[in-house]
Every structure is written in C-alpha cells, then in structure tokens.
Amino acid sequence: QQQVKQSPQSLIVQKGGISIINCAYENTAFDYFPWYQQFPGKGPALLIAIRPDVSEKKEGRFTISFNKSAKQFSLHIMDSQPGDSATYFCAASYGQNFVFGPGTRLSVLP
Amino acid sequence: DGGITQSPKYLFRKEGQNVTLSCEQNLNHDAMYWYRQDPGQGLRLIYYSQIVNDFQKGDIAEGYSVSREKKESFPLTVTSAQKNPTAFYLCASSTQRGNTEAFFGQGTRLTVV
Numbered sequence: 001q002q003q004v005k006q007s008p009q010s011l012i013v014q015k016g017g018i019s020i021i022n023c024a025y026e027n028t029a030f031d032y033f034p035w036y037q038q039f040p041g042k043g044p045a046l047l048i049a050i051r052p053d054v055s056e057k058k059e060g061r062f063t064i065s066f067n068k069s070a071k072q073f074s075l076h077i078m079d080s081q082p083g084d085s086a087t088y089f090c091a092a093s094y095g096q097n098f099v100f101g102p103g104t105r106l107s108v109l110p
Numbered sequence: 111d112g113g114i115t116q117s118p119k120y121l122f123r124k125e126g127q128n129v130t131l132s133c134e135q136n137l138n139h140d141a142m143y144w145y146r147q148d149p150g151q152g153l154r155l156i157y158y159s160q161i162v163n164d165f166q167k168g169d170i171a172e173g174y175s176v177s178r179e180k181k182e183s184f185p186l187t188v189t190s191a192q193k194n195p196t197a198f199y200l201c202a203s204s205t206q207r208g209n210t211e212a213f214f215g216q217g218t219r220l221t222v223v
Contacts, residue, residue: 032210032211034211034212036214041198041217041219042216042217043114043116043200043214043215043216043217044153044200044214045214046211046213049211089152089153091211091212093204093210093211093212095206096140096141096158096160096204096206098143098202098204098212100152100153101152102151102152103151103152105150
C-alpha cells in the first residue's frame with residue numbers, strides 16, 4: 001500500500017513533442033503529490049505539486065493531471081526541450097511520510 | 111538563502127573505514143531524511159528523523175547510523191558493516207505540517223577505493 005508505481009521507466013521524445021509520465025498509488029491517506037526533476041550528479045528539485053482536491057495544475061510547460069477515483073496522476077511536459085532531459089520522480093506524501101516512484105529517465109532529442 | 115547543504119560533494123572510503131556525511135539545513139524544518147540512490151535507480155530511505163533526539167530506521171538502515179542532536183543537523187555515518195557503500199547519498203528535509211514537499215541537498219557521492 002505504500003508503493004507508488006511509475007511508468008515508463010524511460011522515455012525518448014523529439015524536441016517540441018509532449019512527454020507524459022504516469023504514476024499510481026494505493027494508499028488513500030496520501031494528501032500531496034509532488035514531482036521532482038533530477039539532473040545527473042544533482043539532488044532532485046521540486047518541479048510542481050498538486051493536492052487531491054484539484055484535478056489539474058499547470059505551471060508553464062508542465063501540467064499535472066490528477067484522477068482521485070482512479071488513484072492516478074500524471075505529468076505532461078508540453079513542447080519538450082533538450083534541456084528537459086533528466087530523471088523525473090513522482091511522489092506521494094502524508095504528513096512527513098514520503099513515498100517516491102522509481103523514476104523515469106527522459107531524453108529529448110534535438 | 112535557505113536550503114540544505116551536504117558535504118563533502120565527493121568522498122572516498124577505504125575498505126573497513128567509517129565515514130560521516132554532513133547535512134545541514136537552515137529552513138527550520140523539523141523532519142530530515144537520508145536516501146541512497148544507486149545508478150539508474152530510485153530513492154531508498156535509510157533513516158529519518160521527525161524531531162531532535164529522535165530518529166527511525168528506513169528501508170535499508172543496516173550498516174548506517176545517524177544522530178540528531180540539533181534541529182539543523184542530521185549527519186549520516188556509513189560504517190564498515192555496510193558492504194556495498196558506493197552510491198549517491200541524498201539528504202532531505204520537510205516541515206511538520208501536511209501538504210508539503212521534501213527539499214533535497216545536492217548529494218554526496220561516496221566511492222569505496
């Protein structure tokens with residue numbers, strides 16, 4: 001119940017395309033869903049986050065879609081750029097408890 | 111600027127040695143965490159602390175030890191009992207309230223030589 005599943009494991013997208021990463025959870029106690037971006041040799045940095053009372057949140061080219069009934073959420077990166085090439089982690093939290101997905105390695109081809 | 115500082119950035123350990131990784135935060139966060147990341151892998155929780163002088167084991171605590179004597183500091187010791195310590199170690203912190211994210215340091219890469 002503490003797991004967060006994430007897919008795909010790796011993703012290759014052409015420049016200008018849409019990158020979509022999906023996550024799913026089981027524990028309904030989770031009340032916050034952040035996404036992190038990690039470049040090689042660096043720590044993960046918060047990208048965007050959503051609460052379960054919101055179905056969609058957009059920040060620039062990044063959008064989170066949240067489906068509470070299906071217990072699924074996804075990250076959409078519009079107009080993907082080579083600089084977006086990184087590993088992306090979804091996470092679910094309640095209180096001080098965090099569970100991270102296994103990560104998706106995104107490569108955006110120029 | 112508020113943030114989490116990990117040091118050193120790179121650390122080399124000889125077989126049989128204990129080494130200590132530093133993590134300091136000035137975000138006034140109550141909770142602090144240590145994660146291990148292996149190449150191409152996700153984050154595995156080693157230890158976490160929700161308050162000063164208290165900490166709990168995570169999923170892979172064997173061969174590691176921590177202390178939390180100050181709110182700002184949460185050092186991690188990798189002991190000689192950890193048979194495969196080569197990895198990227200990440201420290202994080204968060205507030206006590208809900209609907210919050212964890213903030214990460216820049217990591218320490220530990221290599222056994």
